Amino acid sequence: MAWSFWQIQELNKNYDLTIVGAGFTGLHTAIAFKRKYPKASVLIVDQGLGVNAASNRNAGFACFGSPTELLANYQHLGRDAALTMAQKRREGIEFLAHTYGKACDYVPVTSHELFLDAKHDFEHVVSELKLLNADLKSVGFATETFKPSLNAQLEINQIEICGEGQLNPAKLHNALLDNCRAVGIQFCNAKFIDHQLLQDDIAVELEGGMIIKTTALVLATNGFSNTTNIKPARAQVLITEPIYNLQLEGNYHFDKGYYYLRNVGDRVLFGGGRNLDFETETTTDLSLNEFIQSHLENLLRNKLLQNVPFQIAHKWAGIMGIRQDGTPKVEVLGNHIFRIEGMSGMGVALSPVLAQELVELL
Numbered sequence: 001m002a003w004s005f006w007q008i009q010e011l012n013k014n015y016d017l018t019i020v021g022a023g024f025t026g027l028h029t030a031i032a033f034k035r036k037y038p039k040a041s042v043l044i045v046d047q048g049l050g051v052n053a054a055s056n057r058n059a060g061f062a063c064f065g066s067p068t069e070l071l072a073n074y075q076h077l078g079r080d081a082a083l084t085m086a087q088k089r090r091e092g093i094e095f096l097a098h099t100y101g102k103a104c105d106y107v108p109v110t111s112h113e114l115f116l117d118a119k120h121d122f123e124h125v126v127s128e129l130k131l132l133n134a135d136l137k138s139v140g141f142a143t144e145t146f147k148p149s150l151n152a153q154l155e156i157n158q159i160e161i162c163g164e165g166q167l168n169p170a171k172l173h174n175a176l177l178d179n180c181r182a183v184g185i186q187f188c189n190a191k192f193i194d195h196q197l198l199q200d201d202i203a204v205e206l207e208g209g210m211i212i213k214t215t216a217l218v219l220a221t222n223g224f225s226n227t228t229n230i231k232p233a234r235a236q237v238l239i240t241e242p243i244y245n246l247q248l249e250g251n252y253h254f255d256k257g258y259y260y261l262r263n264v265g266d267r268v269l270f271g272g273g274r275n276l277d278f279e280t281e282t283t284t285d286l287s288l289n290e291f292i293q294s295h296l297e298n299l300l301r302n303k304l305l306q307n308v309p310f311q312i313a314h315k316w317a318g319i320m321g322i323r324q325d326g327t328p329k330v331e332v333l334g335n336h337i338f339r340i341e342g343m344s345g346m347g348v349a350l351s352p353v354l355a356q357e358l359v360e361l362l
C-alpha cells in the first residue's frame, strides 16, 4: 500500500460523510456514496493504515456458503433469511467479478464441500440437495448449484458447488483505495474515540483530541468494534511454499464452513479450526494459536495432501467481527449514524452489497 494515501492531509474538519474503518466495507461504502453524490465530501478514518484489517488478512474466497453451512443457516436464521444472505453473497460476487475482477485477479472456480469422515452425514446432506438447489434457483442461482461427486484423489465424497471464485484480497483492497483516491475521498490515519450529536451535525472525536464535524457517520470497524452486539473472532490461516505438480485446484470447504482450503497458484492456503477453541479465539489479539495452527498443518499433511511433500511458507491470524444473531447487516444507531459491521467470514462477497444498502439509507 502506498504511504502517500495516509500522509497527513489538510482536513476540512467538516464533511458530508465520515466513515470509520478502511476495510472492504468502509471503502465500498465510501465509493457507493460518492457514486450517488459526486460532489459530497467524504472522509475515511482508520487507526492502523488498514494493516490489521481482516480485509488485508483475508483468504480470498469469493463464496456464498457450502451445503452444510446453508443447512446450518436454515436452522439458525430460518429459510428465508438464509436464502436472502446467500442471494446477497451471490450478487456481491457478481459485482466484484464485473467491477474489480481484473484488478484483483478474480477467477471463477469450482468449489467443493468435502466430507472427511462419517460424522458428517453425506447421505443426509445429499437427501436435502434437491430442496437446496430449488431454493437457490428461486433466488437467482443456477439450476444445479450443488452436485454430489467423488473426490478421486482423496477417495471421499464431496459436493461440487458452482458459482464461486477466488481473488487476491490485497489487490482488491488496493483497487478500492485507488478508486477512493480517484474520486477525491480523503483519508485520516487516526483512532476513532467517540462521537457526539450536535444540533445540526455530529462531532467526531479522534485520538489526540482532534474533532471533525460531519453530517453523517458510518462505523465500519468490524471485529474491533467495542460493542456488546459484535464479538471479535480470530481466524488462523497458513500457506505452503510452491508445490511441484500440485493437483489441487479450486476452493474446498468442510465442517459447515469452519475449514477452507484452496490453491493460490501452485501453493495451498488452508485456514479455519476456530470451532476447536471458540473461547481463546474470541479476541482482537493477532497472535497465532499454536494448537489450531498445528491442527491445520497435521490435517493438511495427513489427510488433505497425503504423500505430497510441502513446506509451510507463512502463518497468520486476522480478526473477523461476528454479530450475536449471526447476520451481517446495516444497523441504524441514530439520526444519520449507522453501523455496518459483523461481516463474519463473508465480507468479500457481502460488503459491497451491504454498503449499497446503507448508501440507499443516506
Ligand SMILES: Cc1cc2nc3c(=O)[nH]c(=O)nc-3n(C[C@H](O)[C@H](O)[C@H](O)COP(=O)(O)OP(=O)(O)OC[C@H]3O[C@@H](n4cnc5c(N)ncnc54)[C@H](O)[C@@H]3O)c2cc1C
Binding pocket: 020, 021, 022, 023, 024, 025, 026, 045, 046, 047, 048, 049, 050, 051, 052, 053, 054, 055, 056, 057, 058, 059, 060, 061, 062, 063, 190, 191, 192, 193, 220, 221, 222, 223, 224, 225, 234, 235, 236, 237, 271, 316, 317, 318, 319, 320, 340, 341, 342, 343, 344, 345, 346, 347, 348, 349, 350, 351
Ligand atoms: C484470516 C481471515 C480470512 C478470511 N477469509 C475470508 C474469505 O476468504 N472470504 C470472505 O468472504 N471473508 C473472509 N474473511 C472475512 C473478511 O475478511 C471480512 O468479513 C471483511 O474483510 C470485513 O471487512 P470490514 O471492512 O468490515 O472489516 P475490516 O477489514 O476488519 O476493517 C475494519 C477497519 O476498521 C479499523 N478500525 C477499527 N477500530 C477503529 C477505531 N476505533 N478507529 C479507527 N479505525 C478503526 C481497523 O483498523 C480496520 O482497518 C476472512 C477474515 C480473516 C480474519
